[in-house]
Amino acid sequence: MSASSNRILTPLDTSDLIRQGLVSNRNANGTRRIHKRRLNRSSNEENHDISLNIPLQSAAAVDAFMTIPDELISRATLTYVGFSEAKADALWNDWVNWPSGPSDPIRETDPDHPSKLVMTFIDFITGPFRPSNDTASDNDADWKRVMGEYGLSTELQRAILDPNFKYLRLSESCAFWAQDTVEMRYGGLKEIQAASHERERALRRSADRPGQASATPSQGRRSISELQRSNASGLSLDSSASARAIAARNTPGQTVLFKGLDQSRIAGLFDNNGALLDITTLLSAAPSDFSGRLGMYYFTPDIKVAEYYASYAKRRARAESIAIVYMTIPNRAIESMAAPEIQRIFWPSPEWKEFVWLGRRRQRVTKPLLKFQEATLLIGTTAKKPTHAWGLLQSWENITENYVLRTGRDGAGIPAVQYVFLDTKGEDFLTANSTIQVFPFTKANFESWMEANEVLFPWA
Known part of the structure; x- marks a missing residue:
């Protein structure tokens, strides 16, 4: 370097x-x-x-x-x-x-x-x-x-x-x-670096054009501002709390799924024209709830869950930008799927307990559970607890409700549900059937979330 x-x-x-x-x-x-x-x-x-x-x-x-x-x-x-x-x-x-x-x-x-x-x-x-x-x-x-x-x-x-x-x-x-x-903050510095490179390229292009040398500082400011946005292909101008984002959540005939994360993790998701380029930036690494060895695509159908994750990222960020990914899929594309393409697996079924237990421990699934591993789309309950906590369990039969993620800031709601698209089949399905939008989760969005959810005691 x-x-x-x-x-x-x-x-x-x-x-x-x-x-x-x-x-x-x-x-x-x-x-x-x-x-x-x-x-x-x-x-x-x-x-x-x-x-x-x-x-x-x-x-x-x-x-x-x-x-x-x-x-x-x-x-x-x-x-x-x-x-x-x-x-x-x-x-x-x-x-x-x-x-x-x-x-x-x-x-x-x-x-x-x-x-x-x-x-x-x-x-x-x-x-x-x-x-x-x-x-x-x-x-x-x-x-x-x-x-x-x-x-x-x-x-x-x-x-x-x-x-x-x-x-x-x-x-x-x-x-x-x-x-x-630490990775998020380091990635944020790379985002600052990338924006600086774009501004420099614009300055060089401007210098090569006749009549640009007389541009005033204020004109320069406007052009660079516009450039920062024009280079953010695929990223919405509107925040995740805007009327446009709210309308996107409620599109008739569509299933809308969400994922809250920092923007540096989805660098390369879109090309310079805003078209999908590399959907693998949305992969979650193994081991995860429904996979012990392969990366999978995890989304929540609950915007509140995505906002919770986005808010925690914003709380830990410095200059980093946070976003919520909106994955829109026609209902007919999901409704046309039948077993074994689509499977459902929920807490407190023994199947859910054993499947997640094996996945988090990176173990091969048993034959009765292979149908879940071979699906394109799994809809099921979201697990809680870090991977090593699952490794300490001697049997899936020891799993309690404490191993289930619930909605709400304090987990007082219902068990959270996730849509999981598996391996290359899931990737092919999303590429063929989904539309992806990315809405920034801004400091104003974070402040609104905190006002609605802040606990009534200081940090200690």
Whole structure:
């Protein structure tokens, strides 16, 4: 990786943003301050209420600008993604003093080597999140202890342990959420980098056109703003709470499924024209509820469940944009399916218990359960608890209601249902029959969710 490709903001884009007063010079600690409307492909709309004319040195700049690393692979990135100062020092020291023995992998920043494995920066920094040092306890003190051993900052610990999301948090382990958050924040920096590259390309195109040199700063601001949106092919202008999104949920004759996640995880889902390009960005890795060894496509038919996941992601995010994927399928496409193409499996049936138990443990299913593994679409109850908790169960007969995810912030609702499209058959079905829209889940959406769901006691 070259020094220029490691920079988050490209040189030409940086110069243009400095000219407009939208980014600072590099600070001694390897960071810059950038206006929140110039972060990524959704930030201009999400932060439209923030003026572009706020001086960097003003008091208002505290809320208008975000501090980001100048370089993607850097010590500054370690603190940005959520490590403490001490842990950042230790990790960065290990990275820059990398061993060079014959059996050691090379870093992604090193020259290529034909016979050596490559260690990426994100894999390196998520190394502390090991299954051997993990917890899924409902005691927050256990989580604080483990996260302290990981070297996570107080800020990140507070985000993960926010009591508004305790029920959802306990569906996975401490290591899972720590890694998910660090990966999300790192992916967010890549989204900022991608937006900067697009702005630079636009600046170069503009410079090549006759008569563009006299463009004023305000004209430049408008054109770059439009570019940030035009490059976000497939991403709606409207938020997930907009009239357009609400109408999309209630389209007659359609089944609408949802998935809440951060936008960096669906990079490449659409091509530059907004057409579906790579649906595998929506895959959930194994092991999962209904698959021990293969990735599957999981969606919820309940927008409230998707909003819960999106809200927890937004709570743990820094500059990252969060979205809800809308997967729309004609009812007739599902209604025309019959067994063995479509199967249903719900709690508390013995079939559900055994099938999920085997899947979470990466074990082969028994012959009576093969019909579920061979389906194109499985509709069934969503499981709860991290994978290692399922591994501790000696028998599927020991599964209780505590292993079922329920709707509602505190799990007081009905068992959650999921639509799961299996392997290549499910992928082919979705590609042929579905329409995908992505609606940003903005800070305003998050604030509305918090107002409606916030618990009445402080974080402790």
